[in-house]
Amino acid sequence: MPYTGKSTDRTPLERHRERERERELCRRCRTVLDGIRLPRPFSVAALCRQLSERRGRPLHLHMLPAEVATAGACGLWLATETDDHIFFERRTTRPHQDHIILHEIAHLLFDHHSAGARDGGALGGLLPDLDLRLVRRLLARTSYTTDQEREAEMLASLIRTEADRPAAPAASGVLGGLEAALGVDGTGEIPAAG
């Protein structure tokens, strides 16, 4: 019988291995997620600011020029020696743009190296004035493995799920009530705007 790729065709052992891989993937993503603290209230821009500060590397967001986006790519993370740059598709919905950026942030958090990161000198001429030819070349060479793509996709979704979850009460009882009344979240931090 030819293999059709449907999960029903898999043997119990294959299904078991697939579930194991899935669990491993989930564990790796959870570990990375545990290592960061999501800004509250959450926004992708606030997360970028926080990551910039924590990593000591400015993280810049750029819209992909339409000419490049038509090549099929919708996002790109580019690391220079000092800065990180994330490019995202211009002509799509805001939620999709956010997802693209989170996906690229996930590549960054996992430290998935793309070929572009090695281009060193050539990148000097790329920013802030985009050399379209170079961006297109970098996109073509950005070849992550399937596992890396699955990691990025799952971590992006986990960040979104976590961000949408109401913040867990930091303290209960009198202190918690007091904090709630004062509008602080128990960490002593004043929520950042936007």
Ligand SMILES: [Zn+2]
């Ligand atoms: Zn990707």
